[in-house]
Amino acid sequence: MAQSSESQVFFFPYGGKRSFLGGLRTLFTTIAHVVAPGDAVAVKVHMGEYGISTYLRPALVRRVCDLIKDVGGKPFVTDTTTLYAARRFTARQYLATAAFNGFTKESLETPVIIADGEEGYDGEWVSIPKQIYDCPLDRTKVAKEILNADSMIVLTHLKGHELSGFGGSIKNVAMGCVTKESKAGQHRANRAELDLSKCTGCGECVEACPFKALSIVDEKAVRDDEKCTGCNHCLSLCPEQAFYLPPGAKERFQVYLAHSAAGVLSQFPDKVAFINFVQDITPDCDCAPPSGLPVVSDIGILASMDVVAVDKASLDLIAKAKPTEKYRHMVSSDILGGINGTDSLIQIRAAQELGLGQMAYQLSELN
Numbered sequence: 001m002a003q004s005s006e007s008q009v010f011f012f013p014y015g016g017k018r019s020f021l022g023g024l025r026t027l028f029t030t031i032a033h034v035v036a037p038g039d040a041v042a043v044k045v046h047m048g049e050y051g052i053s054t055y056l057r058p059a060l061v062r063r064v065c066d067l068i069k070d071v072g073g074k075p076f077v078t079d080t081t082t083l084y085a086a087r088r089f090t091a092r093q094y095l096a097t098a099a100f101n102g103f104t105k106e107s108l109e110t111p112v113i114i115a116d117g118e119e120g121y122d123g124e125w126v127s128i129p130k131q132i133y134d135c136p137l138d139r140t141k142v143a144k145e146i147l148n149a150d151s152m153i154v155l156t157h158l159k160g161h162e163l164s165g166f167g168g169s170i171k172n173v174a175m176g177c178v179t180k181e182s183k184a185g186q187h188r189a190n191r192a193e194l195d196l197s198k199c200t201g202c203g204e205c206v207e208a209c210p211f212k213a214l215s216i217v218d219e220k221a222v223r224d225d226e227k228c229t230g231c232n233h234c235l236s237l238c239p240e241q242a243f244y245l246p247p248g249a250k251e252r253f254q255v256y257l258a259h260s261a262a263g264v265l266s267q268f269p270d271k272v273a274f275i276n277f278v279q280d281i282t283p284d285c286d287c288a289p290p291s292g293l294p295v296v297s298d299i300g301i302l303a304s305m306d307v308v309a310v311d312k313a314s315l316d317l318i319a320k321a322k323p324t325e326k327y328r329h330m331v332s333s334d335i336l337g338g339i340n341g342t343d344s345l346i347q348i349r350a351a352q353e354l355g356l357g358q359m360a361y362q363l364s365e366l367n
């Protein structure tokens with residue numbers, strides 16, 4: 001975590017003469033001290049939902065794993081199962097999807113481990129040190145294999161997100177390093193509501209709910225709030241659009257994200273660093289195929305010890321870039337938030353207030 005008035009963020013811009021191989025090698029020297037020889041190093045990566053093509057490329061991840069090995073670390077590439085039911089709901093499904101997307105032990109020369117076990121519940125509860133903005137989350141359940149690591153390098157594909165405006169390092173840590181219970185805890189902030197006047201009782205949502213929280217009573221859908229995890233799988237599938245997000249849901253969700261990130265990062269004092277890949281900047285996330293056309297051209301790679309600064313610097317670089325044709329009409333310093341109907345900076349401000357880092361940073365360009 002940052003101590004001085006400005007945090008250091010290092011930036012390798014795309015478009016110069018050096019490839020990502022050299023760029024990552026130089027960037028890695030700025031954060032390599034988080035890895036001690038012999039450390040088991042969790043390399044946290046979203047390996048992409050089935051049908052997505054803009055997730056982080058395996059070659060980028062392989063390069064970081066090789067650099068970790070060069071300083072004596074023992075990397076393993078890791079992520080957790082999803083709360084929604086698609087092709088990464090269990091560890092077995094996730095490993096199959098990861099292999100389809102190019103992430104295997106052979107391609108990475110590094111083990112690929114799903115950190116929260118086969119069903120997604122293996123982990124330990126840790127306290128969240130502080131609560132702000134009436135957030136009820138005072139603990140989060142960190143995935144077992146991540147908690148067991150000695151250090152962590154968080155690799156994040158920076159892109160938009162339907163609920164949080166954008167997905168950067170804060171979200172990658174908050175949602176991606178915890179078990180299903182804590183994913184559900186965060187998603188309760190934005191659980192869909194049901195407008196019964198629109199419900200025809202067709203039963204489609206009942207069949208689709210992965211947690212068997214819905215039933216039909218008197219020709220209307222009824223939700224069991226104890227069973228409902230807030231995964232929002234039902235939100236978009238109802239043919240009558242009977243499910244809707246309550247006002248303030250996206251903003252609350254971001255505050256919950258910051259709290260979960262605080263819990264996870266409390267387990268890695270001075271042993272975690274963040275690398276944001278600001279490329280393939282789609283409006284939607286790597287869970288939502290198709291994730292859409294890029295909003296701006298590829299920008300580069302950022303590295304920092306400060307999770308707040310690295311996300312803020314990434315958004316600032318996107319704000320300075322020229323939008324692509326489809327988004328040229330959007331005049332906004334927060335184009336990803338604008339597209340997704342929220343203020344993306346809420347998660348960054350909340351994370352700063354929780355002591356995870358600072359929004360003031362110094363950007364050092366490395367060519």
Ligand code: SF4
Nearest residue numbers: 199200202203205238
């Ligand atoms: S899918 Fe929509 S219309 Fe059908 S039962 Fe569910 S809420 Fe009602």
Ligand code: SF4
Nearest residue numbers: 209228229231232234
């Ligand atoms: S009812 Fe709850 S658990 Fe079921 S799909 Fe909807 S949000 Fe998910």
